[in-house]
Amino acid sequence: MMNDNKQTRLALVVLTATFALLAVAFSLDLFGKIAPVQELPLVDRELLKTETWRRSYADLVRSKAELDDFDCYTCHEKGKKPVLKYDDKQQLIIPDEHSDVVMGHGTHGRNNNCFNCHDDENLEQLQPRDGRALKFEQSTMLCGSCHGPTYRDWEAGMHGRTSGYWNRTKEGTEQGKFDGPFKKQDCVNCHNPHSPKFPGRQPAPPPNYLREKTPSDSSHTSH
Amino acid sequence: MNRRGFLRSSAVFGVGAAALAASLKPLLELKDFSSMEKFLQKYYREMTPEDMEKVLTRITHEVERQYGLRPHVQDLKPMDGVSFVYALNLTRCIGCRKCVHACVAENNQSRSPEIQYIRVLKMPHGSLDIEKSEHDYNPEKVPEKGFFYMPVQCQQCKKPPCVKVCPVHATWQEDDGIVAIDYDWCIGCRYCMAACPYGARHFNFTKPLIPKDRLNPEMAYLGNRPRTQGVTEKCHFCIQRTRAGRYPACLEVCPAGARKFGNILDPESEVSKILATKRVFIQLKEDLGTSPRFFYYFDV
Numbered sequence: 001m002m003n004d005n006k007q008t009r010l011a012l013v014v015l016t017a018t019f020a021l022l023a024v025a026f027s028l029d030l031f032g033k034i035a036p037v038q039e040l041p042l043v044d045r046e047l048l049k050t051e052t053w054r055r056s057y058a059d060l061v062r063s064k065a066e067l068d069d070f071d072c073y074t075c076h077e078k079g080k081k082p083v084l085k086y087d088d089k090q091q092l093i094i095p096d097e098h099s100d101v102v103m104g105h106g107t108h109g110r111n112n113n114c115f116n117c118h119d120d121e122n123l124e125q126l127q128p129r130d131g132r133a134l135k136f137e138q139s140t141m142l143c144g145s146c147h148g149p150t151y152r153d154w155e156a157g158m159h160g161r162t163s164g165y166w167n168r169t170k171e172g173t174e175q176g177k178f179d180g181p182f183k184k185q186d187c188v189n190c191h192n193p194h195s196p197k198f199p200g201r202q203p204a205p206p207p208n209y210l211r212e213k214t215p216s217d218s219s220h221t222s223h
Numbered sequence: 224m225n226r227r228g229f230l231r232s233s234a235v236f237g238v239g240a241a242a243l244a245a246s247l248k249p250l251l252e253l254k255d256f257s258s259m260e261k262f263l264q265k266y267y268r269e270m271t272p273e274d275m276e277k278v279l280t281r282i283t284h285e286v287e288r289q290y291g292l293r294p295h296v297q298d299l300k301p302m303d304g305v306s307f308v309y310a311l312n313l314t315r316c317i318g319c320r321k322c323v324h325a326c327v328a329e330n331n332q333s334r335s336p337e338i339q340y341i342r343v344l345k346m347p348h349g350s351l352d353i354e355k356s357e358h359d360y361n362p363e364k365v366p367e368k369g370f371f372y373m374p375v376q377c378q379q380c381k382k383p384p385c386v387k388v389c390p391v392h393a394t395w396q397e398d399d400g401i402v403a404i405d406y407d408w409c410i411g412c413r414y415c416m417a418a419c420p421y422g423a424r425h426f427n428f429t430k431p432l433i434p435k436d437r438l439n440p441e442m443a444y445l446g447n448r449p450r451t452q453g454v455t456e457k458c459h460f461c462i463q464r465t466r467a468g469r470y471p472a473c474l475e476v477c478p479a480g481a482r483k484f485g486n487i488l489d490p491e492s493e494v495s496k497i498l499a500t501k502r503v504f505i506q507l508k509e510d511l512g513t514s515p516r517f518f519y520y521f522d523v
Contacts, residue, residue: 043324157496
């Protein structure tokens, strides 16, 4: 009986001592605190925009923008074909007036004749190889006249950007609650027709690791 | 009991009680006790429309209290005759990571610490070996010569290992193929994270931090409503957009048009045509038998 009492008392003393020690430890923060969450920089809202990176002539026409800059016959003379000049490597010399044009369509500089696509008799038109005359707004048809498979993919929505509704309203049906229009982009909204390959661009910031690296560490990693 | 004994035992008892109280101090750091309403909430798939109505009201109030913005929370159901498939063109992807950040903005992920559903892997040409990939590349300009880029996110597997391991059925596959999570049912055991071969699931180790002016108020119960500390989350094909007929956010922001999404049961959809006509397409780690709904393909 006496023994039991002693054991109980011992257990109580040990428990009390343990709690007292824990209390001291917690109040002195001996176990260390949870590291505060580091506030990471927010991403630039520019990166979240869904617009295409360039605007086409057709967009400008649709938005009724100022088109004076696109009037060819302010400088050119009607009925007179412009003459192309080539250097001794058979490369086209771009006149200063058109210095914004970068010729990079096709490899090895083989596509170096403006009038493969532009109409030399009417500069406000485009001319595919089949002899049609197309307006600038119809440039997608011109692209399609050479890039057949890509044009076919584009028509099916497989090539190029789409936006809006995947659940699209079929022709002749009424728009319901969960379907609506969808938008395809023209070729020239993403590709520069004179240099269609996408230019390189700066990537959006890489992931920040949880307490492994600070954002300042994530500088350019060379390869 | 004599006077001395009483004093001694009450002193010991007093110290003991004080020590017990002090040793429980860390509990004070627990914030966000869930409301009784949330605690007693039913499992998503057992809720009646009336129950759901109440839950959506509760969530609306909670978000409004926390972010000072009235959200539009919906519970969108799968559409009939719709099975979602995603296709990604590896020839087109330029590795710009715009999809990663558009996804974060759309789906209200935590900004600090960072949770991102999409990880873009930089891979050397001529290999599909993920061991050789790099995901924290940050050169002046992308794409870099000799590499291609492979964004990886939840593959919405037809045989999802994460669903198989969940001990409380807090995650399951919906009829349109989306693997959904009931954040209010998740117990945070992280088995699903261990089971997923794609690293698609992410855990809220802390209370997620979303700046008020970056909150997307268009929300869905199984989708982008703000999560709490201690639950898992992942890509859900932007359930709040796609079940309302719209394209996912990552697709709309892609500057290269590399991402394609649609209903595989509709033969006219982009994804049906891609899987029918493109010559090469892979399912990531298809040898594991997870059968992803996310396909990678190449332009021939």
